[in-house]
Amino acid sequence: MAAFAPLRWVVRIRRHPSALLLAVQLLGVMLYPVMEQAAAGRALFGAFGIVVLLLAVWVVKRSPALGWVAWCLALPAVLLSIAAALLGKPVLTAMSQALESLLYFYAAGSLTAYMLEDHEVTRDELYACGATFTLLAWAFAFAFSVCQIVNPGSFAATSELPQRTWMELLYLSFSLLSGVGLSDVVPVLPQARALAMLAQFAGVMYIALVVSRLIGLSVVRRGRGA
Template structure:
């Protein structure tokens, strides 16, 4: 119990650093989940759960918090269907759209957090890097929607079929 309390206290001091660390872990996990769809969906769900954890710390207006959390819950909902084996393009598009919106709203929340006061903290330096990665991840999901709706929109001569999320990133 002491270890969990210690980790939670460190998380509260540098939440943006933890976000970057967890994004790095998810990136490493996605390297190994290239051809395994259930493992890939679990990796996506972990990414969305990371946003839930960060949303607890980021200072946002109540409306933006509700909107951002709605995107996160919707992404979890649609990812669950993908995990069950549903491969309908509409489900994939809705899942990726909600995840992109969740990442963009988290990036906006971090921007608000960074410019909330006039002083630069260590955590706000990590937040600057996290904003960049959140926006990049959001665009990777938008590119994924594009290739679902318009096949062959992104081509890699060495790959067959749709590009992986990691390739789009």
């Protein structure tokens, strides 16, 4: 029986791709600080980003959305990311991250459509609920990164670094989407503030539309069971 244990895990992952995406992204939250401090941090960050991109494409393919759209965003993003790492040109980094941001927004939208079209709450939808939130967080973090490349000084913080790190921007994204307002990173230029307002709006609408609907369906299901 032990020999079939890995096979069972593979079957579960294939049934719930959102769970794997969610787990990898939460793992990334813990690993990003280590990557930023490591000597080969840039290479590790790029490799990990490619893994998350491929998982996002896989999740989109399992949803009602069009898989070819995800590939049209993912492949150029990977190629531009590699070119930016080799050539060290910020414009290539901005283009790559812009495509990654669009891909994560698209994946989040596809998962939202998947959750809204069903009338029963399943385990996979609960995983998709968490994965959608992390996809939005990554999408806005990349949008913030593009903003500060195009407009240096877009964000201010307590640290004395001229540019905000990826971890700082991801922390800002989570803070805005969750509405807790605990980030020490502050958008100071108009473009950055516009993106911050969009993130706040997305976070409120996500809770209002998706989370509240799943809670409502769960309550109805329990009422029928009673």
